[in-house]
Amino acid sequence: MDTGPKIAQVAALIGDPARANMLSALMDGRTLTASELAYVSGVAPQTASGHLAKLSDAGLLALAKQGRRRYFRLASPHVARVLEGLMVVAQEGPARQRNLWRGGETLRHARTCYDHMAGRIAVAIADRLVQQSFILLDEDGGQLTDAGRSFFDELGVDLRLVSRRRVFCRPCFDWSERRPHLAGAVGAAILRHALEHDWVEHVRDSRALVVTPVGVRELATTFGIEGAPPTDGCKGPVASLSRGRAAVIPI
Amino acid sequence: MDTGPKIAQVAALIGDPARANMLSALMDGRTLTASELAYVSGVAPQTASGHLAKLSDAGLLALAKQGRRRYFRLASPHVARVLEGLMVVAQEGPARQRNLWRGGETLRHARTCYDHMAGRIAVAIADRLVQQSFILLDEDGGQLTDAGRSFFDELGVDLRLVSRRRVFCRPCFDWSERRPHLAGAVGAAILRHALEHDWVEHVRDSRALVVTPVGVRELATTFGIEGAPPTDGCKGPVASLSRGRAAVIPI
DNA sequence: TAAATACTTCGGTCAAGACCGTAGTGTTTC
DNA sequence: GAAACACTACGGTCTTGACCGAAGTATTTA
Incomplete structure (x- = not known):
């Protein structure tokens, strides 16, 4: 069976930085509007709209219309698990900047x-x-x-x-x-x-x-856990909307 | 943290049809040579070589050199699980040709x-x-x-x-x-x-x-299982090397 | 040593698609 | 009804990267 191309389609959808940012932002199970997702993904609303249409069509996102807004969430726990898995693989991959965190x-x-x-x-x-x-x-x-x-x-x-x-x-x-x-x-x-x-x-x-x-x-x-976080200079996400290609947005 | 771009990198790697075919072919845990992977992915050896280098660099594939051959296998069970998950999501996605199998x-x-x-x-x-x-x-x-x-x-x-x-x-x-x-x-x-x-x-x-x-x-x-497969006309993979972009290869 | 095999590197072509400006549609608010 | 808002559709630009031909590097075989 041609599972290759099928998984390629899905993986390619996740493989765009803007879309990956959107999916990551939805990883906590929230539902977000198209505008919010455009913001976190670092692209213009028009671009985000296109991305969201693709993700919905492919069944990665579920869509609920409410008035003039569109609320998106991950379509299923299976999607979340794939994202989980990708994070693991991304993390264990090369030895590169493994502990490099941006305000993380x-x-x-x-x-x-x-x-x-x-x-x-x-x-x-x-x-x-x-x-x-x-x-x-x-x-x-x-x-x-x-x-x-x-x-x-x-x-x-x-x-x-x-x-x-x-x-x-x-x-x-x-x-x-x-x-x-x-x-x-x-x-x-x-x-x-x-x-x-x-x-x-x-x-x-x-x-x-x-x-x-x-x-x-x-x-x-x-x-019996020390719940307080270690103090350091950088905490919280820094919103940085950039121009040009979808950039790295600290989520 | 910028998990988005990280998972995007990995997903983009899987998101190319040729590479997805390679990974699918390795899903059964075998180790295959670069030539074999070029064949199953439907691209020329030079192209396959590039793909394999990327997959290895990213830590998706493990490489063993033996003489003039290079044997590749999935680098970890985590990679296999991601592929598993992608298949699930690809399958549950849109209602499209869900039961369309090519000799499958x-x-x-x-x-x-x-x-x-x-x-x-x-x-x-x-x-x-x-x-x-x-x-x-x-x-x-x-x-x-x-x-x-x-x-x-x-x-x-x-x-x-x-x-x-x-x-x-x-x-x-x-x-x-x-x-x-x-x-x-x-x-x-x-x-x-x-x-x-x-x-x-x-x-x-x-x-x-x-x-x-x-x-x-x-x-x-x-x-208590009927183990014999239902008889039908099409069985077994049909090797079809195509020119042009990586095509759908029934594995 | 020569030839064949397995793979890689380089260079140039080409198509896909990400991106945004502009211009829409539908919905809510005033 | 007009304006603001949320989102979408279209068209054109531009980058990325997949692809292969040709040539090059190891390694094995003859």
Whole structure:
């Protein structure tokens, strides 16, 4: 079968910097308007419109019209996983500027990854849960133990949405830490809990999460984790609209 | 962080038809020479050489020199997973010619997917194992049960390589059947067993697998599966070297 | 040593498509 | 109804890079 050309079509769509920026911006599961996506991708609205049409036609984005706006989001978790995977491969690729981050310290500390958390904090949480035998994890998958279920019950994390007999979780290779964090239903539940209880907050127009004072305290008591980010000069995204070809926009 | 441009770089590499054909051809885990890859990708050796250099530089392919030949293989399972994911997304994309296969009936029936089996047979095996409670499987992961371990032990499937306390398996969304089959360590073990016991054989220069008479019998008695492929006119890949831009090569 | 094989480098051609200015359409606000 | 807003369609420019012919470098075979 000609799978080659098929995957080439999809990959080529993701392979344009402007479109990749758009998809990255949607990786946290939000829905954004065409204008917002034009902004984050660093191109003019007309250009963005064309890109978005292609992405929608190909089934990578889902579109909801509302009045004069068009809201876009990733069409499926499968799309998010492909993007995840590309980040991993991009990261493990050549030895080049592997630790070169453009104002990315905040992102490296904590961020969303579609529907769950990623970054140092997320890896630390995963490590802790494994160490306590609350979850079992290896390369191919993971599972919540009975002890783990009790732990989350006491914590008040809502796992009802995922409580079939077994609760599996999925390791998601963290491109910044190069170690797995928790994805899947359990990962999503943890992020939901953290947001609802103000442990972390979204940074506007970014996938970054900041750990609140409450979060620092709770992460310490609950997981024994140092939640405060290392202080450095550059935090938060710097909006820089450029002319010419789609440029690197720190998200 | 500028993850957008990074994933764009990798995606753009996969996004060229010639390179996508090369990667697809390597999806079964084989190592192929530059010449062979030039052939399957439908371009001249000089062109292929350039493509292969790019793929190696980016860390998508691993290279082994041997005499005057260069052997290439996928650099890591992560690369295979990205390709897997792209197939899924490409498949679920637009409603277009979803069931249009070019001589792909054989592939649809049984094929390799990096290190495990895919296609109708593989999905049927997964279904059966789930139905018998030998494995537990959901969207996020899967696990071998004690009964399942016994089953494989009796069958003589070698799971020693993967026998930590828990044996997880990974669902891999089958792009032809649109349902999951078994990947990960367990899936790999099944394929290994099937090849060693002559249940299936590789089709030359293809990812397709043919089920042998032995295989038909064994699949029936072991899994209650009809292993024989539906008969139709077109089977096997048709090598068609074309001139001009890299064309669709049935692999 | 000569010839064949496997692959790479260089140079020039050519097509695809990303980009934006201009000019639209549809929707909301005043 | 007019103006502002969100987005789209069209047309022309310009860069990127895929492609192959020809020539060159290793390596093996004769």
